[in-house]
Amino acid sequence: MNTIIHRVGTIYLPVENPELASNWYQEKLGAIENFRNEEKAILDFANQSFFLVKSQKGEKAAFQDGKDKEHFFLTFEVDGIEDLKKLHYVLMEKGVTVGDIEDRGHPGNNFVFFDMDGNKFDVWSELSPSFKEKYLISQD
CATH class of the missing domain: 3.10.180.10 (2,3-Dihydroxybiphenyl 1,2-Dioxygenase, domain 1)
Structure with a gap:
């Protein structure tokens, strides 16, 4: 079946410090920073756009599965x-x-x-x- 939706355009990740997180992604994963301010950094890597969004300390993009992992x-x-x-x-x-x-x-x-x-x-x-x-x- 064909779909109207063709791709995921952007993924948003919670980070405590967008500048430090952006540097980490650039150094460790080869990301390219396109924009950064105090609230977010916008990166390109893996054929995807990632927004590193300043969040509360301890926030993570994960969930608990059925086995509580x-x-x-x-x-x-x-x-x-x-x-x-x-x-x-x-x-x-x-x-x-x-x-x-x-x-x-x-x-x-x-x-x-x-x-x-x-x-x-x-x-x-x-x-x-x-x-x-x-x-x-x-x-x-």
């Missing part, structure tokens, strides 16, 4: 297990808090990492077929 709200995709391992290593080398690479019983592997404000993210070793097709990434 904190769950990430967003999964980044990389192109294959080697890229997953490389990113995992690079983030560890940069001092980012990362979880172990896991086999969760579906295609590919994953790991989680946290930004400086405790926002939890997931990384998956499989690019979606529609993304590969749109951006002409070879599908081995």
Whole structure:
């Protein structure tokens, strides 16, 4: 079924200090800052626009799942297990808090990492077929 909605344009993340958080995302993840003031920073990375919004201390973009565990709200995709391992290593080398690479019983592997404000993210070793097709990434 076709849909009128074509993409997610912006993701909003709670951060305590937009300037410090923006610097963290630039240094650790290669984000590009497009705008910043005292209330927010606007970044581009992973083919997405991220707004880092000044929030109350301790606010995080996560939720408790049915087993009462904190769950990430967003999964980044990389192109294959080697890229997953490389990113995992690079983030560890940069001092980012990362979880172990896991086999969760579906295609590919994953790991989680946290930004400086405790926002939890997931990384998956499989690019979606529609993304590969749109951006002409070879599908081995």
